[in-house]
Amino acid sequence: MTQRHEASTVRPATLAWVRRQLGAGERIVGAEALQGGITAEVRRLTVATPDGGRRYLVLRGFAGPAEDGPSREAVALTLLAGTDVPAPALVAVDATAAHCEQPSLLATWLPGRPVLADRGLVARLPLLARQLVAIHAVRPAEAERPRPYVALSTADTAVRPPGADSAVWAEAVTVVRRPRPPYQGRFLHRDFHPGNVLFDGPGITGVVDWATASWGPADLDVAHCAVNLALLHGPEWGLRFAEAYQEAGGALAADPDERRYWLVRDALACSEELAQIARPWRAAGRPELTTRAVGQRLDAYLAALLDTPPQR
Template structure:
């Protein structure tokens, strides 16, 4: 996420709660609003600590829809951050959570600051994709003492929002019909469930490019690896073009990951991609905030249709 400096400190109740959650004597010095989030307001808090200055991150749900669901979402994220502690996955350390807004103005979660930043530009795409799939594979291979909730589908054949001005209605009809079935059998594993470049932090460049953090664990689930891979594939297709998105599954298999056979994997790919319809504008807003002004609704709508077309063409050619 990128930063926008601002003098405004957290509201009084939130500030008191944050400082009570820090080591005794540590105080908030300043606040930086982080750009690039969609579901919540993210703030970087600079702390004057007795042992020296440091930074933490405050996640607050302020949109009405997410406020209504905050108890489940933030409680889940807090539980997941506890599960991930010591696993080697580069996730933040949980400091405190107030999921019901009992102490804060808004439902909030306080966590450590991870190094690095989101990299959504077109640089080093060929390096980023292998790094992303290897990180995703490490998440899927986690063995945890308690399972998160079962995955939830974010769309269905009767919920897809087909673009009103599409010139390819038959493409959409075919794609929707192919998810009008029972989900394929799968071997469940630990899922991030919203894994894409907008939720991954990088440091370095070129040969030194490294993933330094994975954020946004509110949707963590137990389900098919194919669904996480599909989510990453769709996002990369929208960000960097269809050929890049289509590479993700290949790279995941090359890294040692196991996915379903083509017909079943196609189901998960389509199920994920169709959830972005009609034009992927939901993800475009935070992406444009961090510099991708080229991702207009028209560009994303075209890329989404081209991606659906490539999925269907791939499955036809392998039949």
Template sequence: MTDVLSWAAEQLGCPVRRLRPLTGGTHARTELLATGDGREVVLRVFPAGDPAVQRETRVLPLLDGLAGLAPRLLAADPDGAATGRPTLLVSRLPGDGCLAPADPRSWARQLGRTLARIHAVPVGIELRDPLAAGPTGAGPTGPTVREHWHRLVAQPRVLTHLDYWSGNTLWVGDRLTGVVDWSGAAYAPRGFDVAWCRLDLILLYDSRIADVFTDAYRSAAGSLDDVELWDRSAAMHAYGQIETWAPNYAGLGRPDLDGPALRDRLTRWTDTLTDRTPR
């Protein structure tokens, strides 16, 4: 079995060395590497058997860099045959995570406009449909989501990130410079990504900032149906796992959003949704 740094050096054709770990996610071990020819690249090592690398190797060429907003694939060991674990090597994008912007409204608008650009990418390959298995999750919003599930699955599909939240974006100053972690990319209705990001913004701020994001998305992408129903679906998906998100927020500078705090904020948002009459 080849050491992962030796594998990276072989793939890139030059020596590499570790610079530092990259924080903000728990799905993979992520490190910043320096190459002997002056570049910086990102190495991601996933748990054995994880299909994430296989998925990213399919979607990153499709994105073609997304005009500088998505990483480019440099090398992959999808099944860990060379390194022992699924391993991915991608270009480094400029910027760092930002969950406490100076201007949250401008920050939210950029999140909305960028998501619209992602959804506009033509899909020329077959991607999984995360709605095919039916509604999953629990919590008070579940019954309404299940009752109206036919409305969600009937909507047109686009390229979706499937984990589009602020922690998977990079920023230089007040400018969004990249979107990372494409291992979940799928073919799904636009509302899935929109509601997932709205939930993140509600956990970080409130529904007003989430609405700023949604308005910016609509301005760039056009009308969007059933936002409130998608909100209920996102809350249902998060209900059984919300405490596990705490390390992701802590790694990006929000240790105040620990398990109990996240549960409390999700509960209050769920109560708001269930108090409304479904439309």
């Protein structure tokens, strides 16, 4: 999922900053734009080494004057160094655009690619679940924890897709108007879904895009991956992910109504940006996933969540 460019496509000040991070005798000989990013421009840089070899770095440029993605990602990558989570290694960060044209982060490149096809999902689902359990198992010291999660969406900001069942959406809004359930904090990726997980052959080789890493309930990460699976592959796959997570050893809220709260909350949050979510999926080879199609799947997924009676 790349498009080849010359190194000159990196903006001049940013390019100069990247060059200062290189080793003696190293030089940038190419750049490729990586598809799939929503909040950042992402490029893979090819670096020629003095011994005639090649190595690769990933440059992420973030838009917006108040964007804190680079600093949050830098904190997360520093925290993950030395753990079993296959995350990139931080090389450098310019969180305030002091040296670059925009806030930027430079990290190592990991092999593999996201796999968004329906084929093979039965085998990938437990791998995704086990990887998320491993992320939640990271236990940073209190002073090293990322900031608490922020829920920008509310019951009032949900956007019902055209033709969606108004009764279902009214019930979903009622669910998330209830007080937030108590939870035990965990280290969260906060945007864990198939588009941010790299596969090479049968196994996971990397988890990328840590710009929204947070501290919060494991249910929230599970809910986010579940709704993405529902939109990508069909509602039944979203429903199966929470079960797969628990089968992999993950712990969710004990009360099923509390689990449903987080699942419904993140589904409503996705409703606000269906067009942005679907666009990179189409670019990655899923042209059938139009905004209308994913809206229909979201409506069906919500209906399935709310039709499921609580199991105690």
